[in-house]
Amino acid sequence: MGKIVFKRLVEVQILHDYFLTMGDGISFFQRNKKEKEELLTQRINRGLYSAGSIFKISPITANKLRDNKILFAETSSGFILGVEVDEVIEAGELRFKPVHDISKKLDLSFSLTTKLPFFKSFTNLELEKSLPSINYFTNKKATLLNENTVPAYTSMPLTKTAPAHQAGETYEMGTILDFGGTIREANQRTDGNDPAHWEDIDDRRFVTRADKVLLPHNFKIKFKDYQLVTQLEVSLEDTGNNKIKKIVKNSAEPFKDISLNFSKIDENDKDSPNIPSGIYYLNLKINGATEIVYSILLDNDLYDYQNFGVVELGFEEVNSPYSLLDTQGFLKTKIEAGGQKVSHPIFEIRLKNRRSYWRYKKNTDFTPSEIAATSNHLEVAASNILVAKKPKALTETLLPFKNGTNLLLPTPKVAGIRVENEKIYSDIHINQSNGLLKI
Template sequence: MGSTVFKRLFEIQILHDYFLTAVDGVSFFDNNEVFKKDLLVKKLSNYLYDVNTIFEIEAVGNTKLRLSENKLIFKKTALGFIVGTEVDVVDQAGEIRYKPMYVPKSDTNLTFALKAHIPFFKSITNTSFKPAFPAIFYFTNKGKIEFDETTIPPYKSLPIATPANTHQNGLTYEMGAIVNFGGTIRQALQSTDGSDPTHWEDMDDKRFMTDADRILLPQNFQFVLKKDLNITQLDAVLEDLTSNPIKVINKTSLTPIEHVLFNFTKVDENNPNSADIPSGYYLLKIKLNGGLEVSHSIYLNNDIYSKDYLGIIDIRFDELNSPFSILDATGLLKTKIDVANNKVLHPIFELRLKNRKTYWRYTKNSDFSVSELVATSSHLQAQPQPEVLVSIKPKALTETLVPFQNGTSLILPHPKIASLKVERDKIFSEININQSNRLLSN
């Protein structure tokens, strides 16, 4: 009597640097492949990392039906989730290969929603507080390219985030925004609408989730404008991916425009016989008060959008003949045992979340002493108020506390997670210094 064999088709791993940064302050993603695997094993075996405490993950749309029709198994893991299938074991040129008993059609896609569980998710995650549109994140294996990790030794990985957007003059970026400046990846040190080098710092590209992934929208949505911008003229054009204009929206007002409804259901919503605008990828170009035109990549899809979701993971079977395809060119699973008896794994797609950086602001009831000012001068900057010190540069928030440190001596207190304040162009973490919480601790 034969036995039933199930194998993994693919896996999603959600990796958040807030929880994975080590005590030395080195980002999880700056380490090599072996170190990262070992660290994850230790975290998981000691129950120190579980994505299910961060996110609610669920199949949405027609995915439950597709899973059932194709006899696919969806199972959550501490790192994310896996999808498996029943297989026949076959020998192919000395390799042990796995042929799915039920082969999904090439146009099959499996869609999963992410909802943030923890109330302080935005506080610890490098994501915009006020995006331009009510868009949610959209991640997919479709059209992605293997990522070359520059660690020692180097290796290739399969992150499903989109490369960072190219910098655009005329677009305001929040503190923390990750942007591509002609091939150099930079992160905003404050809210900024330009390319002033003092407003940005260089960083290595690690293919983190960025606003380049925040593109999923319903076909009707509000574009909200700040009243103090005094916008009295708005010109918008929706273009398809071949630069053909689909719809033009113009609005003028004698008073500041605070919101505009973008109706992309039909080319002309006032004409019931007008052509429908299909779901899909578009470019939305917006010009305010006749100024610089700013472009936004968007993905319109009413079926999978929900304002309650952080984002959508959409795994497609029509991604063919690439490291991101689910099956190989012959229709077999990617996982196998090769002729040297080595196990080749299924595709592991990574969703990488960067931890938030803030300016750490120390305050106390009385003035800081001269000795405190001198001892912390390499990390903290005196303010006009003598009872306030602020970090010279923003510092990452981490679950494993990574202190300001001079050699082995200077250790400064850490902020509480819920202590964020957004003031003008910067984000601060508040730290109150009192008798039980000294500024200097050796």
């Protein structure tokens, strides 16, 4: 009997900066490829990082995995897919061909469900949302990211590029947008492009609202109290900008929410054509103001409101870095004639840690010496309240404010974020057991 060989077809890594930023304060995603690999391996080996402790990862299409003899296994950083292969020597290279044929039409889907309490407290995600959409990550038409590290390298995130700023839309603090090629993060809730409300950041292809596109055909859109929505005009268009359906709603009193049904062209006509699953543009015009456009994916089979998101891997990508097989049907992994190993594709889902304004509160007034010592970082909001001048990242490895090597300010508890007016705060209460100044 010949030997049975299994090889990795593809790997998906889920990487969260909250857990991977170290004591030097450098984001995991600022590091070069070698540094990332070493740091991730170190954290995993020490039991300090596990994607499985953050997410429950479950195959949605388990039957397709079984029928196509594809193995699924969770790893400390995410999950892998493997297949049985035949070993083939071709042009001096050791190549691997799946024993069982895989159709190019095959899609494999996996759900991600958060397991940690207060996940949104330390993850840079929207706290309020109008649409009940969840994240959708796929290798289909995905684009590489040229990392501006030293040395530079190319990574394969499944996350999309940040969406463009749209006039007339309100963005909450932490929103990441593309302003004509410059990536910026909002320092507060804002409805415009005032430079004071935004901070330039490097493009690290984090999860953004561009990934939050997956919806059922019938869903409810919610409105914030301050929007005072009395008129809504909604148009569903396909990717060719052909109008599929239009919904208009009016009310004398502001709407709190409105149900939108995109199951059929006309839900009142049983013979009306169904609207197929797929990618569409959702155009919203509120109170006759500027139209706001969302890219959405309607799919009842993939959508589950309880999930953080869905990963869908398709074999239709051909002759692309994101292809799961090469043009001849071989695995991407191989051993070249010189003995150099070429790895299987490694896709990434990148989560950014949340930033907040650290706010120090005291039952009594802060002393002049406390105010003076912290003036580089904090400003006086009240006699007993000092607030960070700029938002600061939340990390599992505690990173206090520092003045050189002397001054350390207490760090907040993860669950302690508060949304007040335009900003997100983390409160730190100062008392006899945790003085403001730790020298």
